[in-house]
Amino acid sequence: MRAVVNTDDGIRTVEVDEPDGTGVRISVAAAGICGTDVQLAGAGLTGFVYGHEFAGVDDAGRAYFVEPTLYGGECEECRGGNPQRCTEPGHGNLGVFSDGGMAETIVVPEYTLLELPPRLDVNDACLIEPGAVAWHAVRRAQVRPGERLLVVGGATIGLLAAAAAEHQGIDTDVEARHEHQLAAAERLGFGRPSGHYDVVIDAAGSETSLARSADAARPGGRIVSLGVYLDMMPVPGSAVSQVKELTYVNSIAYGRYDGVREVEQAASLLAGEPELARTLITHRYPIDDAREAFRVAADREAGAIKVVIEP
Ligand SMILES: [Zn+2]
Numbered sequence: 083m084r085a086v087v088n089t090d091d092g093i094r095t096v097e098v099d100e101p102d103g104t105g106v107r108i109s110v111a112a113a114g115i116c117g118t119d120v121q122l123a124g125a126g127l128t129g130f131v132y133g134h135e136f137a138g139v140d141d142a143g144r145a146y147f148v149e150p151t152l153y154g155g156e157c158e159e160c161r162g163g164n165p166q167r168c169t170e171p172g173h174g175n176l177g178v179f180s181d182g183g184m185a186e187t188i189v190v191p192e193y194t195l196l197e198l199p200p201r202l203d204v205n206d207a208c209l210i211e212p213g214a215v216a217w218h219a220v221r222r223a224q225v226r227p228g229e230r231l232l233v234v235g236g237a238t239i240g241l242l243a244a245a246a247a248e249h250q251g252i253d254t255d256v257e258a259r260h261e262h263q264l265a266a267a268e269r270l271g272f273g274r275p276s277g278h279y280d281v282v283i284d285a286a287g288s289e290t291s292l293a294r295s296a297d298a299a300r301p302g303g304r305i306v307s308l309g310v311y312l313d314m315m316p317v318p319g320s321a322v323s324q325v326k327e328l329t330y331v332n333s334i335a336y337g338r339y340d341g342v343r344e345v346e347q348a349a350s351l352l353a354g355e356p357e358l359a360r361t362l363i364t365h366r367y368p369i370d371d372a373r374e375a376f377r378v379a380a381d382r383e384a385g386a387i388k389v390v391i392e393p
Pocket residue numbers: 153154155156157158159160161165167168169170
């Protein structure tokens with residue numbers, strides 16, 4: 083079967099053995115390219131099939147999203163509803179160091195499966211993954227009624243964070259850098275930035291976005307770091323962060339909240355608001371064009387928000 087791997091020559095679609103082992107065989111319908119995939123490929127990570135945002139059908143034709151977190155289920159973090167912080171051997175993520183969903187088929191542990199809500203198309207369901215990342219960040223922010231929220235960054239996760247917040251009744255604005263992101267934010271009904279905010283979610287993950295987040299926060303405000311910093315996090319110093327006594331909160335992946343899987347919350351958000359998938363998925367490519375798909379996903383000027391590979 084065909085699968086997407088990184089090589090010394092960059093992203094390639096190659097022929098690999100059919101997956102075996104115990105678990106449920108899923109024929110992948112669509113897999114999204116995440117900014118992290120682009121970062122990891124650029125950093126030269128090889129040796130596994132890419133793709134941690136994907137959904138497909140089992141041999142009986144039932145549609146599932148695959149929650150890519152691999153965990154043991156026995157440690158304190160797992161038992162506390164935080165499998166994303168699992169400390170047991172074998173914890174990790176499908177598509178990051180272990181084979182993921184940019185392939186025609188994958189065999190996954192049964193516990194990773196999430197049945198799709200009826201109104202969510204399996205070819206759009208890869209958005210559940212970034213949707214859950216976004217949902218988790220809004221929860222980590224612990225926004226109280228009447229507080230104002232700003233999301234800095236108009237890519238997939240930023241727009242989904244704004245959607246998750248609005249869904250929870252929080253007044254949310256979005257600051258985006260590129261024209262097509264501003265157009266998407268407007269189409270989804272989010273306001274432009276004005277004044278200062280109780281909570282700012284940094285969904286861009288750059289030195290500039292962290293500085294902008296600190297500037298936009300009110301004194302005593304909170305910043306949620308959602309963008310990925312592979313190296314150090316360049317948090318602004320005393321003139322802003324300390325003088326304002328800002329609180330920094332980290333947020334990564336997703337888990338359970340009050341016993342409910344956050345991927346399930348994200349699935350119902352997407353099913354209830356079909357405009358999200360229509361606006362966010364800007365490009366779809368067959369698996370043989372994965373190299374071009376990654377190129378478009380990496381080029382912020384190309385007008386892409388979410389680029390999807392359909393095996
Ligand atoms: Zn665990």
